[in-house]
Amino acid sequence: MKARVEKIFQHLEKPVDAIVVANSVDPHLDQSFFYLFGVPAGLFEGAVAIAHPDGKLDVLTSPLEAETAHQAAKLDPHVAIHTVPREETDGFVKDLLGGAKTVGLNFRELTHSWYLILEKAVPGTDWVDVSVPIRNARVTKDAHEIELLRGAAEIGSKVGREIPGMLKTGMTELELAAEMEYRMNRHGASGRSFATIVAFGAHGAEPHFSPTSTKLKPGDSMVCDFGATYQRYVCDITRSFHFGPRDEEMKAVHDTVEKAQAAAFATIRPGVPAKEVHAAAAKVIDESKWKGRLTHGVGHSIGLVVHDGWGYGPNVADPLVEGMAITVEPGIYIPGKGGVRIEDDIVVTKNGYEFLTTAPRAYIEVAA
Amino acid sequence: MKARVEKIFQHLEKPVDAIVVANSVDPHLDQSFFYLFGVPAGLFEGAVAIAHPDGKLDVLTSPLEAETAHQAAKLDPHVAIHTVPREETDGFVKDLLGGAKTVGLNFRELTHSWYLILEKAVPGTDWVDVSVPIRNARVTKDAHEIELLRGAAEIGSKVGREIPGMLKTGMTELELAAEMEYRMNRHGASGRSFATIVAFGAHGAEPHFSPTSTKLKPGDSMVCDFGATYQRYVCDITRSFHFGPRDEEMKAVHDTVEKAQAAAFATIRPGVPAKEVHAAAAKVIDESKWKGRLTHGVGHSIGLVVHDGWGYGPNVADPLVEGMAITVEPGIYIPGKGGVRIEDDIVVTKNGYEFLTTAPRAYIEVAA
Numbered sequence: 001m002k003a004r005v006e007k008i009f010q011h012l013e014k015p016v017d018a019i020v021v022a023n024s025v026d027p028h029l030d031q032s033f034f035y036l037f038g039v040p041a042g043l044f045e046g047a048v049a050i051a052h053p054d055g056k057l058d059v060l061t062s063p064l065e066a067e068t069a070h071q072a073a074k075l076d077p078h079v080a081i082h083t084v085p086r087e088e089t090d091g092f093v094k095d096l097l098g099g100a101k102t103v104g105l106n107f108r109e110l111t112h113s114w115y116l117i118l119e120k121a122v123p124g125t126d127w128v129d130v131s132v133p134i135r136n137a138r139v140t141k142d143a144h145e146i147e148l149l150r151g152a153a154e155i156g157s158k159v160g161r162e163i164p165g166m167l168k169t170g171m172t173e174l175e176l177a178a179e180m181e182y183r184m185n186r187h188g189a190s191g192r193s194f195a196t197i198v199a200f201g202a203h204g205a206e207p208h209f210s211p212t213s214t215k216l217k218p219g220d221s222m223v224c225d226f227g228a229t230y231q232r233y234v235c236d237i238t239r240s241f242h243f244g245p246r247d248e249e250m251k252a253v254h255d256t257v258e259k260a261q262a263a264a265f266a267t268i269r270p271g272v273p274a275k276e277v278h279a280a281a282a283k284v285i286d287e288s289k290w291k292g293r294l295t296h297g298v299g300h301s302i303g304l305v306v307h308d309g310w311g312y313g314p315n316v317a318d319p320l321v322e323g324m325a326i327t328v329e330p331g332i333y334i335p336g337k338g339g340v341r342i343e344d345d346i347v348v349t350k351n352g353y354e355f356l357t358t359a360p361r362a363y364i365e366v367a368a
Numbered sequence: 369m370k371a372r373v374e375k376i377f378q379h380l381e382k383p384v385d386a387i388v389v390a391n392s393v394d395p396h397l398d399q400s401f402f403y404l405f406g407v408p409a410g411l412f413e414g415a416v417a418i419a420h421p422d423g424k425l426d427v428l429t430s431p432l433e434a435e436t437a438h439q440a441a442k443l444d445p446h447v448a449i450h451t452v453p454r455e456e457t458d459g460f461v462k463d464l465l466g467g468a469k470t471v472g473l474n475f476r477e478l479t480h481s482w483y484l485i486l487e488k489a490v491p492g493t494d495w496v497d498v499s500v501p502i503r504n505a506r507v508t509k510d511a512h513e514i515e516l517l518r519g520a521a522e523i524g525s526k527v528g529r530e531i532p533g534m535l536k537t538g539m540t541e542l543e544l545a546a547e548m549e550y551r552m553n554r555h556g557a558s559g560r561s562f563a564t565i566v567a568f569g570a571h572g573a574e575p576h577f578s579p580t581s582t583k584l585k586p587g588d589s590m591v592c593d594f595g596a597t598y599q600r601y602v603c604d605i606t607r608s609f610h611f612g613p614r615d616e617e618m619k620a621v622h623d624t625v626e627k628a629q630a631a632a633f634a635t636i637r638p639g640v641p642a643k644e645v646h647a648a649a650a651k652v653i654d655e656s657k658w659k660g661r662l663t664h665g666v667g668h669s670i671g672l673v674v675h676d677g678w679g680y681g682p683n684v685a686d687p688l689v690e691g692m693a694i695t696v697e698p699g700i701y702i703p704g705k706g707g708v709r710i711e712d713d714i715v716v717t718k719n720g721y722e723f724l725t726t727a728p729r730a731y732i733e734v735a736a
Contacts, residue, residue, distance in 0.1 A: 025675055026562075027395035028477060041578035043563075064576060064664075105480070109396060112475040112483040113499065131481065178553030185546030190578075191563060194394070195411075208432060210409035210558075296432075307393055307413075 001038055002055035002078040003142065008036075009053050011133035017100035019051040019130055020093065022114045030109035031232075031304040032134050037079060038144075039072035040231050046086045050096050058096045060084045090121035097122055104130030135309035139301050140323035146347055148233035149302065149325050153345050153356035155187045155228040156235040160359030163224055164366045167243055173198040173211035176224070184228040193227035193234035194306045204240070204339035207296055207331060218244030218368035221338045223331075227306060236306050236327050237357045238343035244368035253290065253332050253340045254363040260284035260330040261342050261361070264298055268346065268353040270322045274312030281330040282314065290332045299327040302345060324348045325356065369406055370423035370446040371510065376404075377421050379501035385468035387419040387498055388461065390482045398477035399600075399672040400502050405447060406512075407440035408599050414454050418464050426464045428452045458489035465490055472498030503677035507669050508691035514715055516601035517670065517693050521713050521724035523555045523596040524603040528727030531592055532734045535611055541566040541579035544592070552596040561595035561602035562674045572608070572707035575664055575699060586612030586736035589706045591699075595674060604674050604695050605725045606711030612736030621658065621700050621708045622731040628652035628698040629710050629729070632666055636714065636721040638690045642680030649698040650682065658700045667695040670713060692716040693724065 008019060021036060023029045025045050036049045036057055042065045050058040057079045061069045066083040073079040084092045097103060103122070105115065108131040119127065141149065159180050166179050177196040184192060199209035200216050204223040216222070225238040240257075242250055260281040267280045278298040285294045297313030300306075302325050312318075312326070320326075324347070331341030345356040376387065389404060391397045393413050404417050404425055410433045418426040425447045429437045434451040441447040452460045465471060471490070473483065476499040487495065509517065527548050534547050545564040552560060567577035568584050572591040584590070593606040608625075610618055628649040635648045646666040653662045665681030668674075670693050680686075680694070688694075692715070699709030713724040 024476065027397070027673070029395070042576070067574070107480040107484065108392065110480045112473070112478045112480050113497075115480040115483075116475065129481075174556075175554065178550055181553060181559075182546055182550035185549060186543065188542075191549075191560070195559060206435070208410070305395070 001036065001076060004036055004137070005051045005055045005057055005078070008051065008130070008134055008137040011137045012104070012130060013133070014128070015053070016102045016104040016128055016130065017053070018097055019104040020118065021049045021051070021106055022110055022118070023047045024111045024114055028111050030106055032106050032109060032138065034232055034304055035138055037072065038076065039069060042068045046089065048089060048093055050093065056080070058082060060089055060092050062086050090117050093118065094122045100125070102126045102128055104128050106131045106134050138303055139308065139310050140321050141303065141325050141347065142323070145233065145303065146325070148231045149235065149345070149347070150356050152189070152193070152228045152230035152233050152235040153237070154358070155184050155189050155230055156226065156237040157357050157359040158187050159183045159226065160237055160239045160357070163239060164241060164364055167216060167241070167366050169218060169368055170215050172213045172215055173200055173203070174213055176216070177211045180224065180226055184226070189228035189230055191229050193229045193236065197223065197225035199223045199339070202336055202338055205333045205335045205337065207333060207339070207341070216243060219247065220244065221247065221250045221340065223339050223341050225341065225343065232304055234302055234304070234306050235345050235357060236302055236343060237345065237359065238329055238341045239359060240340040240342060242363070242365045246365060250338060250340065251363060253334070256285060256288045256290060257330050257332055257340045257342050258361060258363070260294070261328055261344070264328050264330060265346070265353065268320060268348060269351060270348055271319050274316040274318055274320060275314055277320070277328070278312055278314050285330065285332060290334070293332040293334060294330055295333055296331070298330050301326050320348050322348055322350055369404065369444060372404055372505070373419045373423045373425055373446070376419065376498070376502055376505040379505045380472070380498060381501070382496070384470045384472040384496055384498065385421070386465055387472040388486065389417045389419070389474055390478055390486070391415045392479045392482055396479050398474055400474050400477060400506065402600055402672055403506055405440065406444065407437060410436045414457065416457060416461055418461065424448070426450060428457055428460050430454050458485050461486065462490045468493070470494045470496055472496050474499045474502050506671055507676065507678050508689050509671065509693050509715065510691070513601065513671065514693070516599045517603065517713070517715070518724050520557070520561070520596045520598035520601050520603040521605070522726070523552050523557050523598055524594065524605040525725050525727040526555050527551045527594065528605055528607045528725070531607060532609060532732055535584060535609070535734050537586060537736055538583050540581045540583055541568055541571070542581055544584070545579045548592065548594055552594070555596070557596035557598055559597050561597045561604065565591065565593035567591045567707070570704055570706055573701045573703045573705065575701060575707070575709070584611060587615060588612065589615065589618045589708065591707050591709050593709065593711065600672055602670055602672070602674050603713050603725060604670055604711060605713065605727065606697055606709045607727060608708040608710060610731070610733045614733060618706060618708065619731060621702070624653060624656045624658060625698055625700055625708045625710050626729060626731070628662070629696055629712070632696050632698060633714070633721065636688060636716060637719060638716055639687045642684040642686055642688060643682055645688070645696070646680055646682050653698065653700060658702070661700040661702060662698055663701055664699070666698050669694050688716050690716055690718055
């Protein structure tokens, strides 16, 4: 996509003659390939994209996915597709670089093997790391990306609203996770965007818990952290519920996390240092009886992946920028007892922010 | 795991003093980390494993997953866990290498960024690519790995047996894929091992088709290619069905693919050049009226990932080895009409092979 190629070149500190983005074998794919080439389906293992300063994009693909590539390129006159046997890719890259002296690479998503192949194929080239400019271009979203993020968030939000109706005494964490993922797919997701977290009772005190065969019992609180992938873009949403007779402490914890999240939302607008968003949430928690129980940064950017290259915690002075899509996810974790986290996805707008996720954030108690 | 560390060192062509395996951010994780350190859950972003010739393994993990790491290490006295803040990992690697002069790295799964961090952190080291020895160690499975592959294959096989009961006129490819993935998770999978392929009618002619909202109609054949992940190990299974009134051509195609697969199975034992397995299947297809319609290699190894580092096609002379877990998946693809592929997972044994997947391979026609 011409505008995205140009955006990356605009973010460079020093000019380069071209940028090469190279996929290895799954899972070692560079999502920047899909940022530059908006092909909706396909793995594109071994494929390479070469971006030029004039906005043109050469895409080298194996015969296996050439048809899919040509279909996508029909919508984008700045893309040229080259169908290349895998073992001849390096030679084609050399020809298409046409004597470029300085070439940018995404060191953070390129395998070291690929680097050595390129170094050998095009000797004398000055290879420059452009992973920071690529990340900075990707971190603010264009209108089409926001549309896809909204599509993913709507799927996640639907499932968020449906979770209370799924809960039954005796169901396992794994069963609830399976049901949530099924619903996301039925609502149009191509899959989950990360391994679903379902944590019943005391398990909720571990922020990154993996679901087990532990059964739900009356009196359990729970943390459900999940996300859908929709046309390669993701959402990331967390809701915490209570099952059965009220637990006054967990209700008070939930109220506090809600207030912390609201305080974080209130700070969000372009130009605000990211750490101020974190600090606003942390202040609410640290002034409550759960001081120190927020054990992680309050959010991260999302896009083609769930951790899209930018996180914000207590020490991140970089300012929020219009078009950033980020999570806002304070939590309180009480070892031996449980946890509450509330996570929403928002986009930073000119004057503030807009929600991507829409499921209710208020405390929900489900009858056992 | 001591035996796996030693196995990799035994596969080296030239000795090294240590081997470093380093994870970046998801999805840029080196599955060799999980081969060496049998931790059942967790992402371990940014984590590093250092393997020593005596079988010892140092694991550097962030505080986020330290508890999970310690639990796993309790079962393995050769593993030492070091909880390290992410930004200090490079310094710890230097200390734990303790003056090693020659250090092996998995160039194929290491990001170039990580390579540069290591090069800077431990200057004067001779960094050697050990990705081929690592692949060769991983490609033959130990008893515990075969147990986990069998667990994954049993889940996939159950769903393979259930697909006929799921088919209904008007359901979409995406709905069937969602149902299949849900069933895998309900049967104990932690997720799918790759994006499920469901291809109705003419879509079946494209081997790597992504499911769409196309609806099932009487008279459609279909290709369903899917896999479960179970305790990090995968299966990969394909079944082809026919829905509604018999299509004599598709039945004959299925019969031919069954024969091709049986011919391939009959060749499998240690020492046989891989290309002979492919050739046996290709011969059956090329002697039928669908000559030339097998458009891909007949299999690949499976393990911690679906394409586990080794594929076999018409030109692969390397011999099969006892303990290899591979797919056998001939297919016939007829543009405009449809396709049939039958794929099973097997382990090469001392005298032949054993099936991992157990769903019936015979032609199944489902009433519309």
